[in-house]
Amino acid sequence: MKTQHIFTFSLIIFIFYTSIYNALGCDKGDKAFKNLKIQTAIAEYSDCLKHTPDDKNLLERLGDCYLILDNYALAESYYEKMVDKTKYFQPVMMKYAMCLNATGKTAEYDAYVQSLLKKFPQNKSVLKLIQQWHSTQQSSNYEVKKVLFNSDASDFSPTKMGSKIYFSSNRTLDKKKDGFTGLGYAKIFEFDSTTQSVTPVFTEFGRYNIGTPVFYNHGNEMIFSANEKSKSKGNSYLLKLYHSKKEGGNWQHPTLLPINFKNANNTHPCINDDGTIIVFSSDQIQRNGMDLYVCFKDRNGQWKPAQKLKAPINTLGNEVFPSFIDHQTLVFSSDGIGSPANGLDMYMTTLQNKNWSNPIPLSPPLNSKFDDYGMSSDKEMNSGYFTSNRDQADGTENIYHFSRTDTILLDSIIYEPIEEIHHLISGVVTSDTIKISGAHISIFDAYGNIIVDTITDDLGSFHLPVTESPYYTVVAEKEGHHRSSTLILLQDIDKENGVSLHVEMPTITKGDVFKLDNLYYDYDKWDVSEESIPELESLYDFLSLNPNIKIEISSHTDARGNDAYNLKLSQKRAATVVNYLISHGIFKDRITAKGYGETQLINHCKNGVSCTDEEHRENRRTEVKILSVQK
Known part of the structure; x- marks a missing residue:
């Protein structure tokens, strides 16, 4: 969009970006950006970038400025400098894909989308990208x-x-x-x-x-x-x-x-x-x-x-x-x-x-x-x-x-009637190797619609034909068990034999505790590191799937350092996790932050005891405790 008037997507992009980005330390650029003076912001950010050419935030902000102006080619040039600098998913990857698509680089766009799918097969933004690609393959009259x-x-x-x-x-x-x-x-x-x-x-x-x-x-x-x-x-x-x-x-x-x-x-x-x-x-x-x-x-x-x-x-x-x-x-x-x-x-x-x-x-x-x-x-x-x-x-x-282009009566006002393609999704539901009968199975398409549902038989099995979708979500639920969700990509389903799943539904009771294995903090910090985001997303998915559960986020430190300080540090770390979940839509009355400092060590490494770094690491952990399970 060349003109970026206040009614169009460009302003909407601006509102969205300014609501999630903080000042970058380039004062004149930040001020211009905040006041909607995008061309001035570009000049100021470009000048700041000369002094710190590898500043990822400045690179992305410049890309955003050009994206607001709908100059996809220049936006792409800045995003491209960032997308290969991290092995973790970042929203800038979606903006880079947008630019490849908008500038007509079809081959590069297709290859990039496939690479994202391989790297982040469970990521919601990537799945939306696949969903969108699939819908563009349809055509209407x-x-x-x-x-x-x-x-x-x-x-x-x-x-x-x-x-x-x-x-x-x-x-x-x-x-x-x-x-x-x-x-x-x-x-x-x-x-x-x-x-x-x-x-x-x-x-x-x-x-x-x-x-x-x-x-x-x-x-x-x-x-x-x-x-x-x-x-x-x-x-x-x-x-x-x-x-x-x-x-x-x-x-x-x-x-x-x-x-x-x-x-x-x-x-x-x-x-x-x-x-x-x-x-x-x-x-x-x-x-x-x-x-x-x-x-x-x-x-x-x-x-x-x-x-x-x-x-x-x-x-x-x-x-x-x-x-x-x-x-x-x-x-x-x-x-x-x-x-x-x-x-x-x-x-x-x-x-x-x-x-x-x-x-x-x-x-x-x-x-x-x-x-x-x-x-x-x-x-x-x-x-x-x-x-x-x-x-x-x-x-x-x-x-x-x-x-x-014609007067054929369609089954839908959106899609032409085509012969439905069916695929077979089968599976067995277990809990600690015990097959679960009577579990309710629902299969959703990429748009959140239930395609089909059933109840597992005496052997915990189910066999369901489904119409074509870019991906499917198989949800299994039964009282007293974790609600389970399994994602299946269309490309992973064999055309003749379908796909067979093993769905695990652990029991869930009040007092259960499990550790967040891949949650990392920098030394003496409570900000969640970039590599911890996938673990937090998994916790968010668990809470979204199980709305009847209330939990405590329990944070623990090792015994090194002042006891009182460690208690405060652990509370801040637990609060960081809770705030992340709340900001993503989990109701605050479902989650409690509790810092225990070094009061609940799981080995002998208390004050005054010589231990290895590995032994101290065992005590530094964040856990999830089930506080209640509503029926």
Whole structure:
């Protein structure tokens, strides 16, 4: 995206990055980056890099700056200097993959993805990358064409009303410039298909950026987002949601909707046909990117408070640009459900019995390896419009029209009907070599949907055919045992014989203790080292799989050093683990941090006893104690 206006993915990337990165010690660069002056930040960071050319943080930040500007080639050049410097998984690897994909280096991208899969076969981000790759192999019967009313600027977020199409663009109207992009502010334009003319409209609705409106009540009411200045966020220009109503043929002065979050961006609104449900995007929760929120109108015509949509719709990435296809079907874009390497992709979800279904990606050519978002469609998705930067090497967004290429009745509005391919997944469930009968087995596809489930037989066995998916998750559960989860990649399943698993389900009782074997700290430090992340991820997975368990994180030191100091050090180390788990979504009432210092040595190496480093190492440990198991 060339223009990086405040409504697009570039700002979203910026919000996401600034929420997780600290200052780098390059003061002028940090200040410019914080104030959205990306070009200035690049100059300052580049100058700092001359003095410390191997600084990984500076290299990544420069890559991020160019990624924000959608200069994928330059971003790639900085990320490339980092990705081979660590044997542990790092988020920069996903950004590097994104750049390879976006610059059309197909062979390099495929090879890099395969290398990540070999190195990190269980990593969730890598699995999302495989999931995304698999979905791009599907194709749908749509024809996609760029519309004629695009300009050299960014044109995006179309919405159709009768013979007219409304959209946002930062094509120049006056001399005012967006301080973030150095280009014009985004305004609303109207394309009239009868006269083939483009006209700026609603310019009086905002001094700065104005987002495309969505209409309802037979076109007599609309909601949209626009900027307002916020002193509480350092004079930043926050996006808010507005409402306007047509009276006597004229649109009234817009008023703020009561559903806005204070001190946060509120943007990308959509509303269903009867005006009773609004979905919008906000960064109200810090360190969590942009999320989707839903509001329902009560019987008195008042809007209820906005509620965040649950996972798997919202992720740690960004969920943006929602639009209603019909009364209860929503299409939105995300860089967190699939792999960030594919940028923003469009997904569909349906409101069923007050719950939203698991999101399913739209298949190509609607989605591409670039950013795709802002859909406006008829209720059958026979034709419509969306936004993408797929055809521009510099990333400029354009509006595209899509239409079905035939009238075949499909089983799905997303995928063409194809013959289902089945694979066989078999296995035996045991606990300490004892075969477990009556265990419940569920097999999920890559999108979190249950494909099939069963109960193990008297021999602890199960045999289940499954439809094709890039990978599968086999979950086994039975009361009194650890809930077990096993990942299977499609490429590991033999086409003729399938795959056979050995699923271990240890018993779990109050008072059980197990050691975190690969948790490392630097001497006299309590920060978790880089090589400890896989162990923490495994602990997080265990707690996620077993929500009925409460635990204590117990940290122990060896006997060297002051007793009181060791007690404080161990408490800090235990707290570090707990804080990691909480920051990743584990409820704090499930985990307790307890530092024991040198009070629970497991060998003879107490104060005054001469011991080897290896013997002292036995006492330095972090353990997990089961405090309770709810039935």
